Amino acid sequence: MVLEDKVKPRVKPKFMVNVLCYKSKTLANGEHPLVIRVCKDGKKKYQSLGISIKAEYWDFSKNQPKRNCPNKEAIQQIIIQKTKEYQEQILEYKVENRDFTARALVDKVSNPVTAKTVKDVFDLQIKRLIDTKRLRYAEMHELVMRSLIKFNSHLDIYFSDIDITWLKGYENWLRANNLKENTIGLRFRTLRTLFNIAIEEKIVKSEYYPFDTFKVSKLSQKTAKRSISKDKVLDVLSYKGKTLYECLAIDLFTFSYFSAGINFVDMAQLTKDNLLDNRIVYVRKKTKKLINVPLQPLAIKLIDKYSDANSPYLFPILSKLHKTEQQKANRIHKVISKVNKNLKDIGKELNLPIDLTTYVARHTYATVLKRSGVNTSIISESLGHSSEKVTQIYLDSFENSQIDEAMKNLL
Structure with missing residues (x-):
């Protein structure tokens, strides 16, 4: 009896990211653009690296510049950095257990969300309110922003820095300044609104949201009667x-x-x-x-x-x-x-x-x-x-x- 080695079928990768010299397109200087190619679920998406190379300097079997390529080190550095960005984004998707398409991956890496500080988002929201003619609401945001700056000295921090301890410190500071309960509640409701905007606009991850534990509802008194018979x-x-x-x-x-x-x-x-x-x-x-x-x-x-x-x-x-x-x-x-x-x-x-x-x-x-x-x-x-x-x-x-x-x- 002859025992035959079982040949395992080759498993096709679910996704692949590599760099190609896009020979199908020739630029005016005779060079071809280098592109990132993302393959996933049978779909392909290409994204230019913004650099080009002549075909004679590209190793098409290894998908990398040849040894005699001018600026080889610089080109390789760009390829390594860009490939790393895609791999990190793929890892983030895996950690969050989120599926993605080739197009979504390219869009996410090509158009990253610029990190914004709390001050940046306050300024942006105030401008939006002014643009929509909600001037008194804009003034309230400015008032809260100034209050937070007095408390923290600055707002060049990220929303992920605002945790339970930080919020309690702000609450104690407001009380030390003899603010009324409803005024304190209004300050926190404005800050909470801004945090929700930051989450919605992908400026901060929802896992950093502190207001599930820090209840703003406790900071309000029953409104005094405002009607007459x-x-x-x-x-x-x-x-x-x-x-x-x-x-x-x-x-x-x-x-x-x-x-x-x-x-x-x-x-x-x-x-x-x-x-x-x-x-x-x-x-x-x-x-x-x-x-x-x-x-x-x-x-x-x-x-x-x-x-x-x-x-x-x-x-x-x-x-x-x-x-x-x-x-x-x-x-x-x-x-x-x-x-x-x-x-x-x-x-x-x-x-x-x-x-x-x-x-x-x-x-x-x-x-x-x-x-x-x-x-x-x-x-x-x-x-x-x-x-x-x-x-x-x-x-x-x-x-x-x-x-x-x-x-x-x-x-």
Whole structure:
């Protein structure tokens, strides 16, 4: 009996990375480009190394420059470095247990994510917010960034450096500076948002995310009551202002209450173009949600009261002089401060249980409808909320008639 050696079948490699002299293409100087060839699952992808060589100086059997090749050492160094980059990326895919295609591998190595520091990402996000005209939100990011720089001396660190110990140190530093609980919570929520952006944009791996353990939710106090009863609303609406600013403050409060709790920023930027078929139609600046609510009789009276043929705006907050977004933001901030000061004085005179502000009109609108039995989802839609994610999924299905009917409960 003759024992025969079993010949093992040759296993075709799942993937292969090598460098070729791409002879099919000849450049004007007679040289051929050197390319990385990635083979995986029968698919091939080529990527130029940015260098070329004459065929006579290339060993096609060994896929390397010949001994007599000019600049041989430099070319070999480039080949070794580039091949190493591909091997390291393949190893990273294996460690993460992620599959990949030849194209994905080439794209990943050819277009690597530039390492960004926390400062870099803050600057980028602030620019994005400014570009999208969310100036107050941009200012909040700038404030948090400055706070972090004071704490850490600089932000030339990577997100992977922000761990539980670092966050606790920042929290203790904020407390030592006597910041209020909700202010501390706001700082951390902003930082958490930035960390999530960094993960989404592949700047840091999700495994470094510290906020699964460090709970930001513990850093918030229950918000003080911001609504008043319906009878107190009537006291405010019937208040006779003694100055022009007091009258404006009462009118803006009234308009907000009867216009689905529109906030001051959106109210300031309303123009005649937002009035369609006896309705107010606008896109909420904060959430970009389309708001479409009926004009109540008192709201119509106020629009008529402040109508100005020389101004496109419904109320005397902005004018044609305010052209840039920064000018508009500054003006709105200045006016709302004066309006709220007047409202607080009026609230004290009326013995209201809370400080009266324009935001109270928004909260009260929602509270009055809720106490009248209106569905929370309908209220959320009319307010243009985005934080109530569960209800927002199906809010767009409600018809205007449901909000119209709901708003009849305001008085």
